[in-house]
Amino acid sequence: MQVVNVQIPNNENKTYPIYVGVDAIEKIAETVEMISPKNILVVTNETIYELYFEWLTKAFEKISAKIGYCILPDGEIYKNKTSLETILTCAFENKLERNDAIIAFGGGVIGDIAGFASSIYLRGINFIQIPTTILAQVDSSVGGKVAINTPYGKNLLGAFYQPKAVISDLQVLKTLPKREILTGLSETVKYAFIEKTCGAGFTDFAKYLYANTKDILQLEFEKLAYVVETSCKLKAVVVEQDEKEKGLRSVLNFGHTIGHAIEKCTQYKVFTHGEAVAIGMKAVFMIALNLGKINTEYYDFAVDLLKSYELDFKIPKEVTVAQLADALSFDKKVKDGKVRFVLPVGYAKAEIFDDIDLQVIEGTLKELY
Ligand SMILES: NC(=O)c1ccc[n+]([C@@H]2O[C@H](COP(=O)([O-])OP(=O)(O)OC[C@H]3O[C@@H](n4cnc5c(N)ncnc54)[C@H](O)[C@@H]3O)[C@@H](O)[C@H]2O)c1
Known part of the structure; x- marks a missing residue:
């Protein structure tokens, strides 16, 4: 099992572990013991509960705390105020106190919403993540951003709230639908494209992803563990330097500015997040x-790497370049016709630019239909 220790930003002596491996779930008893809660609330969704209730119950055997469940409906549309209230009600009904804990068991939706509930319940309660999608293991469980969506936009109510530990067990990924596997791997490919900028030392992650595509797509555990561990290390090192996205953290938005515009213009219905990115x-x-x-x-290498992970899509004809440009402007990324953009500037290296001409972007978008 691999362990990535993440430094909690602005708190030099404190770290939390991310356990990555086929048997990582074994770390749950030890993790809970360190907090010694009387009550634990597991937040999950119907799909994951059905698949993994027995597996999780077995993992909890050595835990003496009382365990309650809060089971939400499945889907991004439920990452909302109603679900947040449901979690908080469950927490009150299970009599959770300050020293107790909430465990998020699910993908990024569950992690984000359970994390936000943890950050406000009794002004902050212990929070543990057991991410069950690749996206959640390599991205959303690292970095402390927790949030819910609102009718005014995605992730507009939230907080920065760090977990006590993240337990990324690879076994659960075997039941992930193929599309969810690819969407998660899209984020790992992103880390490869920005590796040198992150400041964690260069391992040539892009070359590794390129050389091991078949095994990684088949979720071969040893290679997948390396992929998840490396991704977490890269994200963690960026977040440690810039938790609140005042500078360097923006590099994690590589591919995301246009990705978000495409998601928005297709009403979040055509592409998964990873596909749009x-x-x-x-x-x-x-x-x-x-x-x-x-x-x-x-350029050819990058396009090839994306293709090898089946991440090759076109912008649907129904969406116009003007709509995309509008979405970019709304995202406050445009000022005086110039856009803030993260661009590749060399192998595995990216930089943040404030002066990219919107017309240049529009010209490029036309080539993506
Ligand atoms: N906090 C952050 O820094 C951050 C970063 C990136 C994304 N996010 C958020 O993450 C969310 C997307 O996360 P996601 O891609 O994990 O989506 P998700 O949580 O909706 O999970 C995708 C689907 O897979 C199912 N699923 C989860 N684990 C499974 C398993 N082991 N086996 C079978 N099915 C399983 C889920 O029930 C769901 O239907 C978005 O809300 C996004 O805003 C947050």
Whole structure:
């Protein structure tokens, strides 16, 4: 089992562990023991509860605390105020006190909403993440952003709230639908494209992902463990330097600016997040190539790497370039016709630019239909 220790930002002496492995769930008893709660509330959804209730019950055998469940409906549309209230009601009914704990058992939706509930219940209660999707293991469980969606936009109510531990057991990924596997891997490919900028030392993660595509897509555990561990390390090192996204953390938005615009213009119904980000990544490579920031060889490699992970999509014809440009402007990324953008500037290296011409972006988007 691998362990990534994450430094809690602005708290130099404190870290929390991310356990990654096939048997990582065994760490749950030890993790809970460190907190010694009387009551635990597990927040999950109907799909995951049905698949893993027995597995989880077995893992909890050594825990003496009383365990209650809060089971939410499945889906991004339930990452809302009603579900937040449901969790808080469950917490009150299970008599959770300050020293007790909430465990998020699920994908990014469950992690975000359970984390937000943990941050406000009694002004903050112990929070443990057991992420069950690749996206949640490599991205949403790391970095402390927790939130719910509102009718005015995604993730608009939230907090920065760090967990006591993250337990990323790879066994649960075997039941993930293929599309969810690919969407999670899209984020790992992103880390490979920005590896040198993160500041964790260079391992040539892109080359590893390229050389091991088949095994990783088949969820071969040893290689997957390396992928999850490396992704967590890269995200953690960025977040440690810039928790509140005042500078460097923006590099994690590589491919996301256009990705978010595409998600928004397709009403979040056509693409998963990772799929939209994959289009966004291809777009930033095109823009960088057009602006002379990267060479053709690197561009071809990047497009090939995306394709090898089946992350090759086109913008639907129903969405116009003007709509996408509007969505970018609404995202406050546009000022005086210039857009804030993270672009590749060399192999595995990205930089944040404040002066990319909106017209250049529009020109590139036209090539993505
Ligand atoms: N906090 C952050 O920093 C951060 C970062 C990225 C994304 N997010 C958020 O994460 C969310 C997306 O997360 P996600 O992609 O994990 O989606 P998700 O949580 O909706 O999970 C995807 C689907 O897979 C199912 N599922 C989960 N685990 C499973 C398993 N082991 N076996 C079978 N099915 C399983 C879920 O029930 C769901 O239907 C979004 O709300 C996004 O805003 C947050």
